[in-house]
Amino acid sequence: AQSVTQLGSHVSVSEGALVLLRCNYSSSVPPYLFWYVQYPNQGLQLLLKYTSAATLVKGINGFEAEFKKSETSFHLTKPSAHMSDAAEYFCAVSEADTGRRALTFGSGTRLQVQP
Amino acid sequence: DAGVTQSPTHLIKTRGQQVTLRCSPKSGHDTVSWYQQALGQGPQFIFQYYEEEERQRGNFPDRFSGHQFPNYSSELNVNALLLGDSALYLCASSQLAGGLTDTQYFGPGTRLTVL
Numbered sequence A: 001a002q003s004v005t006q007l008g009s010h011v012s013v014s015e016g017a018l019v020l021l022r023c024n025y026s027s028s029v030p031p032y033l034f035w036y037v038q039y040p041n042q043g044l045q046l047l048l049k050y051t052s053a054a055t056l057v058k059g060i061n062g063f064e065a066e067f068k069k070s071e072t073s074f075h076l077t078k079p080s081a082h083m084s085d086a087a088e089y090f091c092a093v094s095e096a097d098t099g100r101r102a103l104t105f106g107s108g109t110r111l112q113v114q115p
Numbered sequence B: 001d002a003g004v005t006q007s008p009t010h011l012i013k014t015r016g017q018q019v020t021l022r023c024s025p026k027s028g029h030d031t032v033s034w035y036q037q038a039l040g041q042g043p044q045f046i047f048q049y050y051e052e053e054e055r056q057r058g059n060f061p062d063r064f065s066g067h068q069f070p071n072y073s074s075e076l077n078v079n080a081l082l083l084g085d086s087a088l089y090l091c092a093s094s095q096l097a098g099g100l101t102d103t104q105y106f107g108p109g110t111r112l113t114v115l
Helices: none
Strands: A002-005 A010-014 A019-021 A024-027 A031-038 A044-050 A056-058 A064-068 A073-078 A087-095 A109-114 B005-007 B010-013 B019-024 B031-037 B044-050 B053-057 B064-068 B074-078 B087-094 B110-114
Touching: A002 A087, A010 A019, A019 A109, A024 A031, A024 A073, A024 A087, A031 A064, A031 A073, A044 A056, A044 A064, A044 A073, A073 A087, B005 B087, B010 B019, B019 B087, B019 B110, B031 B074, B044 B064, B074 B087
Parallel strands: A010 A109, B010 B110
Antiparallel strands: A002 A024, A019 A073, A031 A044, A031 A087, A056 A064, A064 A073, A087 A109, B005 B019, B019 B074, B031 B044, B031 B087, B044 B053, B064 B074, B087 B110
């Protein structure tokens, strides 16, 4: 069984400030981890993914995330927020090595960027 | 290159009716997954199709069924609709040959409202 917890359903930052969105996971097998972004009335777009290579993963639009096994975390960061980053962000986990590809999502974090 | 497409965009049904949603995968992809996203929540996995067979299923009742066609497109059918079935239904496609790390690409979704 696997699960994802995203701490903070809403996060507000000022334009140019650091963005930190938290994700903790639980998995009985080695996980693959993903961050997706959803803009209003749209589907999900992949930001980045961890698949057991480098623990620091760089994604699109300046985002990156670090896999920390000891903390079971995969927090998403961006050094400087832009107005266009305002959206809903979802962390997801799938099972590595088992062939089960279903994604289990967290409940999401809505990011607001203040001018 | 067309991405994942879904139809219709919006749909309104009444309780007890049946509905069919359609998905065309991204070019070159052979696997289709369906997710239900209730308002304010993360997507939940319904099932996944590969080679015209259901390969994995989430915790959804038998009222939810699907089909995959030889051209890899897919349908999601929901019978005996309940008010609680109101949600955004997302289709995601991927390439099985890409291995366990293959990325799921999401369509824009179908918004189903049950009255």
